[in-house]
Amino acid sequence: MGIKIQILRLTLTKQEKILIKINPAEAIIIYNNREKATDETQERWGFNGRNDKSDAFRHSFFNAINTKYCGMTIVKLFSNAHESEVPQNLSLEVSMDLFNNLVGINYVGGISLLSESSISATVSDKILEGEMKYLSPLDAVVPPNFGINFQTNLIPTNQ
DSSP states (O other): OHHHHHHHHHGOHHHHHHHHHHHHHHHHHHHHHHHHHHHHHHHHHHHHOOOSHHHHHHHHHHHHHHHHHHHHHHHHHHHHHTTTHHHOOGGHHHHHHHHHHHHHHHHHTTTTTHHHHHHHHHEEEEETTSSSSESSOOOOOOOOTTOOOTTTTTTTTTT
């Protein structure tokens, strides 16, 4: 585990590093849930996009399963810390991510009895019902703007 955390340090924000020191057990759970969220997104969508509906699903599912195992308070702190050093040109992406993170966090809340498969199904339903947000229109999703242009808006996932 120490090796994974050491490698990950290269991409962590200052706030994430502080939270890891204070909450090491939860940090390991959250780190391990990244792969679950990526795999579940791949399973449901066939790919893992950025700034699209699959991205909305991944963020919400990831934060929902994190909440199941770590609780709302810790997960909110970690999800906000993760978005704390994003450049200004990606502010729409941050808004999208934080919104979708909260959908997952609030769905699970304190209900740790929910299974990961039922969480995934409900998060998928929330996409269809437009309870989450994604960015559109997008240009080619490449750095530095990852598809965001002057016409890009944050819109409900049922559109």
